[in-house]
């Protein structure tokens with residue numbers, strides 16, 4: 001296996017940064033003139049990019065994006081899953097346009113009939129009986145956490161170390177070097193010490209999870225069934241079954257966040273792995289680009305919550321939001337679920353992702369790189385470690401910001417966009433094998449330059 005020559009990496013990265021600046025003068029100027037935005041961007045995360053400034057969007061269609069400097073990109077980032085349906089899918093555009101112009105009523109605090117259709121379809125996919133909508137997966141997680149605390153009367157939530165579930169206070173917890181839970185580095189303005197509300201356990205570590213549960217004070221374990229925000233860390237055989245058995249043994253609920261793992265198939269990992277959760281969280285992709293989120297409850301849990309007359313579920317008790325479940329986002333969800341994320345679409349997306357993964361693996365072998373790639377249905381992600389890390393802490397240790405930035409900027413300069421957050425490539429229903437070939441051609445060229453061959 002070959003290690004990377006850092007001097008060569010720095011030289012190549014400097015060359016690519018120079019070329020990025022030369023290719024994107026309009027984006028550069030727009031960024032420099034953004035004097036009224038916090039961090040010069042509409043949302044601070046948009047400063048996470050491999051060049052010195054973000055590329056400004058002109059337009060996007062399907063799995064293609066165009067920037068204001070006139071460059072076209074094959075989009076494997078897909079809005080970090082928010083655009084997994086592809087940009088402006090015709091079925092979504094049609095439904096959303098109808099609601100906006102013909103029907104009207106974007107926000108009314110009145111239900112539309114689409115909502116029951118969406119609830120029924122989410123039940124068919126993810127097995128939960130009763131659904132409620134939010135505008136982000138973050139909020140769906142927040143509201144589910146409030147409900148499980150209220151119903152169980154227990155204070156703590158257990159998470160995987162290096163999980164990501166949105167900007168949920170409780171979830172910013174990791175396993176520290178001494179094996180104890182601690183605040184995630186960089187946690188902004190925690191309301192209380194996170195260890196008061198939460199514990200962390202490593203992914204793929206059932207004894208660690210049991211230690212977290214054994215205190216008897218855990219309302220729920222809230223997890224992604226595979227980690228997708230620190231590479232893709234997959235379950236070892238028996239892990240997910242073990243999680244379910246332990247949560248039952250210690251009388252804790254199991255919340256499965258499918259926001260990203262929906263890529264595994266039409267019913268996410270819940271269906272693909274037969275998980276039997278108590279609550280399912282979903283968001284991002286199911287709105288086809290329109291903000292949305294949802295949580296699904298078992299009928300027993302929902303009935304128990306509704307029977308609690310001391311809980312204010314219809315006004316300001318802390319669960320819900322004014323624009324949540326609005327007619328526009330519900331119409332978008334219906335169109336996306338009904339017309340875009342069909343079984344056939346997933347078959348195609350997974351086939352293309354497998355083609356992507358096989359090709360990347362072949363390059364790692366050919367150039368003897370100590371890197372590995374994991375696939376979860378329609379998404380694939382490589383990490384600078386081999387074998388692939390088996391938990392969040394090891395995956396975090398395998399990060400290499402310099403290398404990652406170089407590869408991203410190299411690809412962007414040649415019309416290929418990976419998610420800015422990691423080395424993730426996601427396939428939309430319209431992503432083709434020839435799009436993947438284009439990625440592999442440039443990815444191989446980047447590797448050859450790195451290796452000096």
Ligand SMILES: Cc1ncc(COP(=O)(O)O)c(C=O)c1O
Pocket residue numbers: 080136137138139164165166167224229257258259260283284
């Ligand atoms: C698993 C998971 N849950 C929740 C979220 C939060 O989604 P949003 O930013 O739409 O609130 C994310 C975002 O990346 C996520 O990956």
